[in-house]
Amino acid sequence: MTMTATAEPRRFRPSLWATLTTVPAVLVMLALGTWQVQRLHWKDELIHRVEQRLHAAPAPLPATIADPADFEFRPVTLSGRFLNDKEMRLIARPHQGQVGYEVLTPLERADGAGVVLVNRGFVPMDKRDPATRPDSRVEGPVTLTGMVRLPQPAGWLQPDNRPGADAWMRIDPPVMAASVGLPNVAPVVVEALPDPSRGSAPLNGIQPQVELPNNHLQYAITWYSLAATLIVVYVLSQRRRIGTPS
CATH class of the missing domain: 1.20.58 (Methane Monooxygenase Hydroxylase; Chain G, domain 1)
Known part of the structure; x- marks a missing residue:
């Protein structure tokens, strides 16, 4: 059974x-x-929204920027002259395997609207001294095209800026301008776009790159x-x- x-x-x-x-x-x-x-x-x-801004035609940066966030990632044109003697260095991510800095040069606007910090690109550590790269000094009136970026707050583990130090940890236009005796600075930074006429000269701008995971x-x-x-x-x-x- x-x-x-x-x-x-x-x-x-x-x-x-x-x-x-x-x-x-x-x-x-x-x-x-x-x-x-x-x-x-x-x-x-x-x-x-960012894609729309990135592909917009460059427009002159206004003399007064009431809402900086409204201009972030916008292509702009800017005219004036570089204040090369007030160049500043920003700690940068490694670039093509090299460590170094991004160089910010104040630009005195031709329209009398004050100063704008221009991020002109990357230099390796051995080119930190402007004397080692005389071709990077652009004298006289210039007109450039760039992309507007906003200063970012310090990250959780990122050291904060120390005025007077050899290099800056993050961009802070008012504090940076004050450290070199410049009043009336714009609240944004303009990342200069590459200029084909300068070939491979040092500080020939930054390829636009926006990371939004x-x-x-x-x-x-x-x-x-x-x-x-x-x-x-x-x-x-x-x-x-x-x-x-x-």
Whole structure:
């Protein structure tokens, strides 16, 4: 005679402890996933807006910049003369395997609207002294095309600026201008775009590069997946045999 085993009937009978632990955790995960979806829409709109600005035709930088954020990433033209004796160095990321600096030179505007800090590009460590790169000194009236960038606050682990130090850690137009005795400085920085007429001369501008990582969709999927997994674990773990106390 063959005996056939029958599965013991079970039903969902969650314990109070499991419920009080699981429900808040699931709600938090769902909230985080929804927040990432909102961030995704915000980042998509930001990227679209930046792309529009990057591809706009260059326009003269206004004499007065009431809202600096409205000009970030915009191509602009600027005329004046470089104050080469007030050049400043900014600690830069390695460039093509070399460590060095980005050079900021104040430009006295031809329209009398004060001074604008111009980021003219990268120099390796052995070219930090202007005497080693005389071709980088541009004398007389100049007109350049560049992209407007806003100063950024210090990062969590980034050392702050120390006026009087050999190089600056981050761009801070008012403090930097004051350190070399320049009043009336614009609240933005203009990154000079490469000038084909200068060939490979030192400090020949910066290729425009905007890094706007957009990983919010992956983050949202991760949080929603964790919430779904926790719900499945909760349901399966709280199914008990009929007659078993909870």
